[in-house]
Every structure is written in C-alpha cells, then in structure tokens.
Amino acid sequence: MNKNQDITKVMQDMMQSFPFDAKAAQGVFKSTAAFGEKMTKVALEAAEKSNEVSSKWAKQTIAKVGSLAQVKEEATDYTKAFGDFASAAAEMAAENLAAFAEIAKKVQLDTVELMLAAGKTASEDAAAAVQKATTEVTNVAKKAAAAAK
Helix, strand or coil, rough: CCCCCCCHHHHHHHHHHCCHHHHHHHHHHHHHHHHHHHHHHHHHHHHHHHHHHHHHHHHHHHHHHHHHHCCCCCCCHHHHHHHHHHHHHHHHHHHHHHHHHHHHHHHHHHHHHHHHHHHHHHHHHHHHHHHHHHHHHHHHHHHHHHHHH
C-alpha cells in the first residue's frame, strides 16, 4: 500500500536545507553603506559649492544695487546707472549659471562613476551568489528526490 507522505516535514527539511549566508548579507550591507556614504559626499560637495556660488552672486548683486541708490546729478545719470546695473546683472547671471552648470556636470560624472563601480561590484557578487545557490539547490533537490523514494 502507498504510504502518505508528510508534506509539512518535507517543506521544513527543504527550508532548513537552504542556507542563509550571514557573511554575504553583512557584505551587502557594508557595500550599500559605503555606496551611500560616497553618494552623500558627492551631494554635500555639490551643495557646498552651490551655496558658495549663490552667496557670491548675492554679494555681487547687493554691491551693484548700492550704486543704484546713490543720488545722481542728472536724470540721465539714473538711466545710465540702471543700464549699467542691468548689464552687470546679466553678466553675473551668465557667469554664475555657468558655475552652477559646472557643479551639476561634476555631480553627474561622479554619480555615473559611482553607479558603474557599484554595478560592476553587484554584478560580480550576483554571479557568485547565483552560482553558489545553483549548486546548493541542486544538492537539496537531489536529497529531496532521494527522500521521496
């Protein structure tokens, strides 16, 4: 006669056969934390440089506004002062926007570099994990097949 197999026991045995590699999990955590640290460094450097550009731009603008507030002898002097201010403001805007663009370019290059490095590491780690898991699952399947007989 056929004997009913205890499927609960088979499932428990199978789950116990799947190893959990704590060292690999710790490695993933450390590499993720290191990646986060590097990305944070890139972001903080960009924020610092952006703040410097903004501060410089504000100081330059304030200095130029001071010349607008000075009393002029002739009405045409006000027009000239405003024209000079507008010209200087446009020049400052172009310079500072170029500085912001350089900051963004550096952030983009650094981010791509970090992502490529992380992708390479993750790909290597994944390939090793898949190879190890395949071997272990094959062994578990063989044991389960032998136990089922």
